[in-house]
Amino acid sequence: MKEVQEILALAIPQPAMGDQLQLAEADNVSVPDCLDYSLQRFVYERPLPVEDVAMVVYQPAKRGKSAAIELRYCVAGNKYCQKTNCTDKVCMEGHKHEDCNTKLPSVDMITVRFQPAFIQSLQKGNTSFSLFELQSKKPFVKTIQPCTKSKAVLEQMVHHNYEGILKNIFLQSKALELLLFSSDQFIQNDTDERYGCxxxxxxxxxxxxxxxxxxxxxxxxxxxxxxxxxxxxxxxxxxxxxxxxxxxxxxxxxxxxxxxxxxxxxxxxxxxxxxxxxxxxxxxxxxxxxxxxxxxxxxxxxxxxxxx
Missing domain, CATH: 1.10.10.60 (Homeodomain-like)
Structure with missing residues (x-):
């Protein structure tokens, strides 16, 4: 809950407005030896200004364990009709339902935590590996604005029709895209430029x-x-x-x-x-x-x- 409040404080400039949010959907998936994925979708009725924001959370290696990386996103989205008997072909096919009668504006909280063993496997044989400053001995949080490519990937992760092992494969592939895009932004957009601190x-x-x-x-x-x-x-x-x-x-x-x-x-x-x-x-x-x-x-x- 603390993590949710922290990123909401950045996404919604007026904290009091956060009380309008109502949890409408939640999903948690663990891909063995790779990552943990969670989605919390909040809906609201009154107009709510939401600034898309992303956070890179880094925990250094300790006690023989590799470093851990967590990507958190808070983006504005839409909750669409999920009724199985819906006659709207667009809704039934799971595409972007711009004309859905039951569409509600939402705030999507998406977290991808890469397991230490997976990060360690990426580092093997890469002596110059510098993704997210993994040589740092101190934990840190860095805030970035989700790029267009990242937001497209997040939309796909929220709206898909995969189940079982196919869902795991799909989420893993999309999580790796987020890791790549956020790594690029991490290097290009230093926190000092955003915060000056x-x-x-x-x-x-x-x-x-x-x-x-x-x-x-x-x-x-x-x-x-x-x-x-x-x-x-x-x-x-x-x-x-x-x-x-x-x-x-x-x-x-x-x-x-x-x-x-x-x-x-x-x-x-x-x-x-x-x-x-x-x-x-x-x-x-x-x-x-x-x-x-x-x-x-x-x-x-x-x-x-x-x-x-």
């Missing part, structure tokens, strides 16, 4: 940034200083500020205020609490300060929202 290539630092975000969301009613936040996640203040903005696209303060006002909006509009009650719950000692902050975020005064 070399330290974010390491998994432990990405986890600290995510932990900082979780702390903010857990205490929206109690503002925390950046110094205290940095201390709680054991990270340098400068790195924390730079890394947070690189990952979430906004400053720590702006992110906190946005989520704080969204929660206040829900308390006012959905629960019908008074302005003074919500101001106190959000940690404001002065109602006018709360009203100013609320209007800056929503464009409305808290009392105007109550009248709607």
């Amino acid at each position: 070399r330290f974010l290539t390491h998994l432990e630092d990405r986890e600290k940034i995510e932990k900082a975000r979780s702390i903010l969301l857990e205490q929206l009613d109690a503002p925390i200083t950046i110094r205290d936040l940095a201390r709680r996640v054991a990270m340098n203040e400068c790195y924390l500020k730079k890394g947070f903005k690189a990952v979430f696209g906004t400053t720590i303060y702006d992110y906190f205020q946005k989520e704080r006002m969204e929660k206040a909006k829900g308390l006012l509009y959905e629960r019908g609490l008074s302005v003074s009650e919500v101001a106190i719950m959000m940690g404001y000692s002065c109602i006018s300060h709360f009203s100013t902050a609320f209007k800056k975020h929503t464009g409305l005064k808290p009392c105007e929202l109550l009248l709607r």
Whole structure:
């Protein structure tokens, strides 16, 4: 679940929107001595901005085991009619069903984890093997934008009619294509160019940034200083500020205020609490300060929202 939340935070700019997702389909396949494949398909009814994103997760070799590589993808797609008695020929043949009456927009989470033994077999006899910097002794996560070829492969992996051993062969062949395409992107699109932060290539630092975000969301009613936040996640203040903005696209303060006002909006509009009650719950000692902050975020005064 943690892996899903991590990539969703990149794919959906506004975390609160992730609550709209409903799990509609799941599939897990293990190809012996090769890879593990999983698909989680989420559907939603209201418009949801989704940015296609991919992550390369690397774990170094340890205790005699080869390095492990995991490819994670979050892409926008469609869930089509699966009824066996459907009279739509396009649906029945399993092609792209653009006119399907039951089509729903979806967010597809696809993970391919290559088993260490398989990676080791690729390395045999290749002294110059440099796929995903496999000589690195530290784990890291690198984020890339899925290329057109990768997204075409992902579409095929989600919509196919193979079963049994043929399904294993099909998924293995497509996973190798993803490995090839992502390797090309890995070399061409360095994380420093995307984030401007070399330290974010390491998994432990990405986890600290995510932990900082979780702390903010857990205490929206109690503002925390950046110094205290940095201390709680054991990270340098400068790195924390730079890394947070690189990952979430906004400053720590702006992110906190946005989520704080969204929660206040829900308390006012959905629960019908008074302005003074919500101001106190959000940690404001002065109602006018709360009203100013609320209007800056929503464009409305808290009392105007109550009248709607």
